[in-house]
Amino acid sequence: MKKTFFLLFAAVFISLTASAQSVLATSILPNIQDLKNFAGNDQYVYVKGYYTPDDGGGGLFKNEVSNFPENGGTIFNVNGNPTKRWIRLYDASINVKWFGAKGNFHDDDTDAIQNAIYESQYKGKIVYLPKGEYRTTKSLKIDTRLERIIEGDTTKIIRRLRIIGEEKTRTSIQADFNGVIFDLKMVPDSDTIQNMVIKDMTLITVNPSTNLVTGIQISENQGALIENLIFRDLRYDIYADHFWSSTIRNCKSLINTTNSNFKNRYRFNTQCNDLLIEGCVLSNSAKNDDYLVVISEPSSSITFMSCTFEFGKGFFIDSRSTKAALTNISFIGCYWEWIQYSAISIHNQANVRGINITNNYFNSITEGTACNRGIDRNRYEPNFAIVLGGAKGMSITDSYFTNWWKNPIYSAGFAEGININMCTWKTIENIRVADANICSNNPSIIANPDYPIINSIPLNSQVFNPTSERGNYGGSSLLSSITSSKSDKISLASPPKNGNWIQGDIIFNTNPVPGNYIGWVYSNNEWLGFGLIQNN
Missing domain, CATH: 2.10.10 (Seminal Fluid Protein  PDC-109 (Domain B))
Known part of the structure; x- marks a missing residue:
């Protein structure tokens, strides 16, 4: 009965506002250091702040006998009494400022955030980052053990990270090192990280000219939600393998430098299955030669919905190293603009089956814009919206193509079973003539723009485009005999x-x-x- 009353009292106590807690506390102290020096016996103590009052690191503590070690945020030693601890009372998310994070950009907040992550695993809580610029000097990881044993007491460890910022434009983790901000790799074929959440923050490189930083590296991860993130000046935004049944939503990639060491925004390697990428904006610098997204090795059921792809090369799909199939890749309602070389490119020797492209808008770099940005257009010839490569079974429907170099869709004779239906292809002869003087370094680019929507129709394929300039045509060898x-x-x-x-x-x-x-x-x-x- 007495224990039940205490638990009820504690639950009511910690649900009160800070001012109410301070009134009911036995003592009030200004900071954590004073708390550690306070030998209060079985008392409730309210601390105003971690370093100074109202800095976000204060809270309500209870003096207890405990064998758990000090963790810098929710458990503190009582100086001079090795059996006593100050235990923070809370029932909601874990604030990184409880562990001493300052978020002022100048101080190193790595250990504070890391300790908050570990505590969240032990207690099954969410890590919360209030607005601020949190400078880090090494990777943030999770405790990959199954359990923690302290002097005979066993605590189950939840293999999960759930970390949420206050708002993506006001909360940032700033990497001042070479490496990975969130390094979430697990040993292959081990237990997976389940139901991870990372949302509402910016991941950024402090010195993009010298530091090579990846935002999130994932392995053996299932059921994740990556949402409302801004990735800025990173080598890779997301680098993943063995990544399943997860969603990446409303994220934005920005690169403001021409550093040639920057690579793909998203890289999906082996066994990335059942993924939804929705409402994301992926952008490279105008002179970056790398693809925005690369999918390689056996993976399946990856859908890009309502995404925007800008600058650099677009999307590369490959599976040459294993010959295992990449299957069911979809692009639905996506917008492609200022793309160099190609929007979607499949390697000729790749084993790719089941590509769906529906309601996409494909726009390349126009001649004048390319020259004004200092882009060497010769480097990206030939320029196609979709390179079919080794695709076996692809549907391209209800999509619009404009400003492409020659045919918007290109086949080198390796693809099979391609259906192009109800698409619109707008040639660019007027744009080329208008920009002839601007791009005078290569007058040969002003050529006859009268190309059909595809250069050569693959085997077992068909094209039905009543709105294209070439009308309807289909079959495996029909295009070569069209003369209109x-x-x-x-x-x-x-x-x-x-x-x-x-x-x-x-x-x-x-x-x-x-x-x-x-x-x-x-x-x-x-x-x-x-x-x-x-x-x-």
Whole structure:
């Protein structure tokens, strides 16, 4: 009964406001150092701040007999009494300022944040970072043990990190070292990190010209949420392998330097499965030659939804080293702008199956803009929105292509089973002519822009684009025999035997000799000749 009353009293006590706690406390002290020097017996003590009053590190403490070691935030030794501890009373998230973090950019807050992370694992709590600039000098990690044993007492360790900032533009972790800010690697095939949360903060490099910093490195991690982050001037924003059933949402990547050591914004390696990347903005510097995103090795079911990709090369998909399949990669409602070389590129020898591209807007760098930014356009020729590579089974639907160098979609003959449906391709001849004087270093770029939406149709593929300048065409070898110029007409020497055609489609005859037809109309699943040419 007595124990039940104490627990109820403590629960009510710690739920009170700071002012109410200070009124009910037995004693009030200005800072943590004074608390450690205070030998109060079984008392409640309210501390105003960690260093100074109202600095966010104060709180309510209870004097108890304990064998747990001092951790710098929720447990403090009583100086002169080795069996007594000051125990912080709390029931919500763990504030890094309880552990001495200052968030003033100048002081090193690494140990304070690290100790808060460890305590959050032992207690199953969230780590909270109030607004501030938290300078770090080494990686932040989790305790990967399954349990902690202190003098016979066993504490289960939760393999999880949940850390939340006050607001992403006002809370930042600033790395002043070479390495990884959040190093969350686990031993392969060990227990995974479950239900991780990192949100509402900026991860930034203090000295981007000298420090090579990765934002988050993940391995053996499942059910994570990475949300509302700003990644600034990092070598990699996210570097992951064995990363499953997770979401990256509303994150933004920014690079304000041309440092050639910067790599991909996101890098997904082996076994990155069932991932949703939603509402993110990924950007490189204008002169960065690396891809914004790379997916390599066997992975599956990765969806990019409503994302924006800007500057640098776009997306590279590869699986050459293992030959294992990359499957079910989707881009839905994404926006691509100022892209150099290609937006989505698949290696010719990659084993990639099941790519879905729906409702995307693909915009390349226009000539004048490229030259004004000092970009050597010759380095990125040829310039295509989508390079099919070794894709087997791809759907490209309801997407818009503009300002691309030649064909927006390119096949080198390795792809198969490509469906291009209801897409729009806008040529760039007017832009090129207008920018001829600006880009006079290479006059040859002003060329005939009359390219079809794809340079060569792969095997077992079809194209249906009523809004493109080339009209409808399909089949494995049909494109090479198309001879019409900028019109909705398609001209062939004979009606096609394959392809995706609809009622009323018309083919005009390129060999209108007597006894033959002027053309053919597609009706009731067959081609019917019209305009029979009579002999003289």
